[in-house]
Structure formats: C-alpha cells, structure tokens
Amino acid sequence: MFRSLGPKPFVFPMPILLVATYDEEMKVDVMKMAWEGSFGLNTVSFNLNPIRKTLKNIVISRAFTLSVADIPHIKEVDYFGMVSGNTVHDKFERTGLKAERSKLVNAPILVDFPLTAECEAIEIDQAGSHVHVVGRILNTIAHESLFDESGNVAPGQLQGFCYDVFHGDYYSNGERLGRAWSFGVELANKKPKEEYPDE
Numbered sequence: 001m002f003r004s005l006g007p008k009p010f011v012f013p014m015p016i017l018l019v020a021t022y023d024e025e026m027k028v029d030v031m032k033m034a035w036e037g038s039f040g041l042n043t044v045s046f047n048l049n050p051i052r053k054t055l056k057n058i059v060i061s062r063a064f065t066l067s068v069a070d071i072p073h074i075k076e077v078d079y080f081g082m083v084s085g086n087t088v089h090d091k092f093e094r095t096g097l098k099a100e101r102s103k104l105v106n107a108p109i110l111v112d113f114p115l116t117a118e119c120e121a122i123e124i125d126q127a128g129s130h131v132h133v134v135g136r137i138l139n140t141i142a143h144e145s146l147f148d149e150s151g152n153v154a155p156g157q158l159q160g161f162c163y164d165v166f167h168g169d170y171y172s173n174g175e176r177l178g179r180a181w182s183f184g185v186e187l188a189n190k191k192p193k194e195e196y197p198d199e
Contacts, residue, residue, distance in 0.1 A: 013162030013171055016069040018080060019046075020099065020108045021057035028092040028099045028108045029053055032069065032081030034163040042137040044119060047130035053085035055131055062121045063105035064135060067113035071159040071172060073097070078170075104138045114143035115158060 014034040021029050031054045036046045044066060048055040058064050069077040076095040085091045092099070099108035104118045119135035126132075148154040155176070162171045 014165060016163055018067040018069055019054050020065045020110050021054055022061055022107060023057050024060055029057055029085040030080045030092055032077055045134045047127055047132050050131055058121050058133060059124060061106040063107040064119050065107045065109055065116050067110045067116040068158060068160050070113060071161050073112060114146050116141050
C-alpha cells in the first residue's frame with residue numbers, strides 16, 4: 001500500500017553544500033544549497049532562482065567554490081540559508097568565518113570548512129523558472145585532519161550533515177555501513193533458478 005505525496009523531491013539524504021562567490025566588489029558571498037547534483041568525474045550542476053545574488057556573481061566571475069557543510073559550523077551554515085546577500089551586505093562578515101582567494105578560479109575558499117571543490121562555470125542556461133549552472137571541478141582540496149592512516153579522506157572525520165526534505169530537519173551522516181559493491185555480491189553470484197534458465 002502506497003500513499004501519494006504529490007510532486008515532491010524524494011532524494012534523501014540531501015547533502016548540504018555551500019556555494020561561495022565574489023561579487024563585483026570582490027566581497028565574499030555564500031549561500032546554502034541542498035539541491036546539487038554531480039555527473040561525470042569532474043562536473044557538478046544546480047539550478048538557481050534568477051533573483052539569487054549567487055547567480056549574479058557566477059555570471060560575473062564564471063566561477064564558484066563548493067564546500068561540504070559540517071556539524072561544527074551548523075549555526076553559520078543555517079544562517080547562510082536564512083538571509084540573502086541582496087539585502088544583508090555584510091552577510092559573510094557577520095559569521096566571523098574566513099576566506100582566501102582560490103589560486104585556480106575567481107572565487108573564495110572558505111577555509112573553516114574541510115572539503116572544497118574549486119569550479120569554473122561552463123554553462124549558464126535558462127531552465128524553466130530557474131537558471132541551470134554547470135561547473136567543471138578543477139581541483140578539490142581537503143584539510144589534513146580528514147585523512148586516515150591509508151591516506152584517504154575519512155567520511156566520519158568530515159562531520160557532514162544532510163537535509164531532510166520531508167520534515168525540514170538536518171541529519172548527521174558519516175557512519176560506515178560497509179564496503180560498496182560488497183553487499184550485493186551474494187545476489188550477483190546467485191545462480192539462476194532452474195525454472196528460469198534464461199536469467
């Protein structure tokens with residue numbers, strides 16, 4: 001038995017990212033985003049409302065950074081989603097966070113967040129009522145504190161959190177469940193039933 005929810009986005013969890021840009025005066029602007037997608041190995045995309053200051057900044061600079069939101073900065077992350085840089089001109093400064101200029105793209109790196117992708121905007125197109133932005137990741141930087149003894153980024157160290165579209169809540173993530181492509185091995189190796197020889 002199913003119950004209809006209407007036309008709702010059903011992706012869960014939705015990872016929360018911060019989009020950081022420079023405006024025409026080289027002021028740092030940051031918005032919280034939970035509706036991002038990645039495709040390919042080095043490409044990301046998202047849709048922005050045309051009134052967003054972030055979109056105006058991307059059109060000017062053709063660049064942005066994406067940082068993974070983390071639990072230690074949940075107050076600042078939440079704030080970035082509550083106010084607009086169009087009306088609060090010292091939005092970033094109010095948080096007390098720091099930024100430095102990327103060496104690869106014309107966008108700020110939020111140094112308080114441990115994982116950031118430096119992106120150039122390669123497509124900006126109208127998509128219905130929103131504008132679709134496609135970015136090419138030129139580099140991803142990770143703080144030393146994220147690496148485990150094998151030299152890989154440890155998701156638990158990242159302390160990322162997600163958005164619950166059904167209730168409007170935040171959820172932590174990072175608990176390891178097991179190795180990818182290991183849970184389905186039993187089914188992948190399962191021999192076909194004799195009554196279905198073509199399986």
